[in-house]
Amino acid sequence: MADNFSEDPAKPIAFFAHHQGRGHANRIMAIAEHIPPSRPLIIMTAAPDQFAEIPRPAEMVELPNMIGAPSRSPQLHAQPAPDNLHCVPLGVAEIRDHMGRIAAALAKHDPALFVIDVSAEIALLARIMSVPAITIRMHGDRNDAGHRAAYQASTAMLAPFDERIEQQDYPEAFRTRTLYTGGLCTTRQALVPREEARRLLGIEEGRQVTLVIAGGGGSGTPYAPLTVAARAEPDTLWLVAGPVHREGHETDFGNLRELGWTDNLTHYICAADRVIASAGDNTVHEIARVGRPFLCIPEWRYFDEQHRKARELSATGSAVYRETWPASIPEWQEVLAQTDALDPAILASLHEPEAAQKAAAWLETKASALWGTN
Known part of the structure; x- marks a missing residue:
């Protein structure tokens, strides 16, 4: 019929x-x-x-x-x-x-x-x-x-x-x-080993690197908490990709560098030891595609979208979830230690x-x- x-x-x-x-x-x-x-x-x-x-x-x-x-x-x-x-x-x-x-x-x-x-x-x-x-x-x-x-x-x-x-x-x-x-994940850029990514980007091999990513749907990563992070780990190179929101009272630090919008974000993820980002769909899967310890600090979205996703990532051991940005040096040190303890293979398994x-x-x-x- x-x-x-x-x-x-x-x-x-x-x-x-x-x-x-x-x-x-x-x-x-x-x-x-x-x-x-x-x-x-x-x-x-x-x-x-x-x-x-x-x-x-x-x-x-x-x-x-x-x-x-x-x-x-x-x-x-x-x-x-x-x-x-x-x-x-x-x-x-x-x-x-x-x-x-x-x-x-x-x-x-x-x-x-x-x-x-x-x-x-x-x-x-x-x-x-x-x-x-x-x-x-x-x-x-x-x-x-x-x-x-x-x-x-x-x-x-x-x-x-x-x-x-x-x-x-x-x-x-x-x-x-x-x-x-x-x-x-909609990103197509080829993955490269950490050492090659650092060579391509001019980053010294032995240095600890933390990459912070801001997506295109918000107002930018708040810069002030990152200045505290730079003091919490002064030997770490802190790289910030995407827009940054400044309030005007921040102090710049030599180990904190803004990249702005970049066409080779994948290389920066490959070069990083850990990644801090919101819970945007493609951002999460870009990090999973490379497989790096992930500290997820969601942005405000309607219906609490990013926080709900971040909680599920945390429940599977795929990321460390923070509701708000750490505000002190001890807070940063604690949450970064938790992030470094993750098994990045769990997050990587979420990428198809x-x-x-x-x-x-x-x-x-x-x-x-x-x-x-x-």
């Missing part, structure tokens, strides 16, 4: 990419590379420039940036949001345009799947539009009505991490509909080199199964 309803197997796969940070776009590009060429790709995003290096053709649907756009009257702005929706102020033209362009693209292209990275509201829109949605999972306190509705509305969920760091409070009914790809391929193959299988083409 299903054969009577089968559709063209070349129906496109559509993606929605949230524009905050770089991780959503990089993850979609990594997966898209392995989707069969016969599947057209549609990408909807408010940051199409992030897809400049996409490895295969895709039709871009540019969306307006609706973040912070005002309602057109105080009375509309004052209307309460329903429990099952998060960000739905009334009278915002940019939101109407944003969601309208998504709805128009879904109606025009009739995709086999709509992969959403990430938005609970757009998952609900997909269901209302009668389009099968795949929600990409992130950690966090997401047992609220809005997230549960989005998971229920989705055909399945895709978790770009190892099931060992899944949260215990994620309902079993949703877990059975989730593909765990293993740790998906074939995660993007697994995700793409699963999407293709899911699309074929749903549309009766297999």
Whole structure:
């Protein structure tokens, strides 16, 4: 009977990419590379420039940036949001345009799947539009009505991490509909031995090196705690990659060096003896890919996303978790000793080199199964 309803197997796969940070776009590009060429790709995003290096053709649907756009009257702005929706102020033209362009693209292209990275509201829109949605999972306190509705509305969920760091409070009914790809790292730079990395970077071989990484989704690593760390270990070379947030009262130290944005972060991770970073998805898996003792100090994110992930990393012995930056020399010395005592092989085991391929193959299988083409 299903054969009577089968559709063209070349129906496109559509993606929605949230524009905050770089991780959503990089993850979609990594997966898209392995989707069969016969599947057209549609990408909807408010940051199409992030897809400049996409490895295969895709039709871009540019969306307006609706973040912070005002309602057109105080009375509309004052209307309460329903429990099952998060960000739905009334009278915002940019939101109407944003969601309208998504709805128009879904109606025009009739995709086999709509992969959403990430938005609970757009998952609900997909269901209302009668389009099968795949929600990409992130950690966090997401047992609220809005997230549960989005998971229920989705055909399945895709978790770009190892099931060992899944949260215990994620309902079993949703877990059975989730593909765990293993740790998906979008970084491609080749790994090199520690000694070679140090030679390439001009770092003396015998020196202790700590690398601090700030991702692209926040305001930067706070510089003041790092000045205390530099005093706690004056013989260690402290390297800080990414943006740094200064308050104006910090004292610089000769063993504390800012790198800014760097195109060869992998070499710096390879050169390091330990790494300190937040719990951003790709950042965690970049460190796991190399395998270094990891001190995880999460940044604030909605739904406590990074703290929940950091707790799971700590529970598996993959990282040392600190809620806040150490504020004194003894605190730094204690937490660094704990970090050095980790077995980096545990963290390394969370990285899956074939995660993007697994995700793409699963999407293709899911699309074929749903549309009766297999």
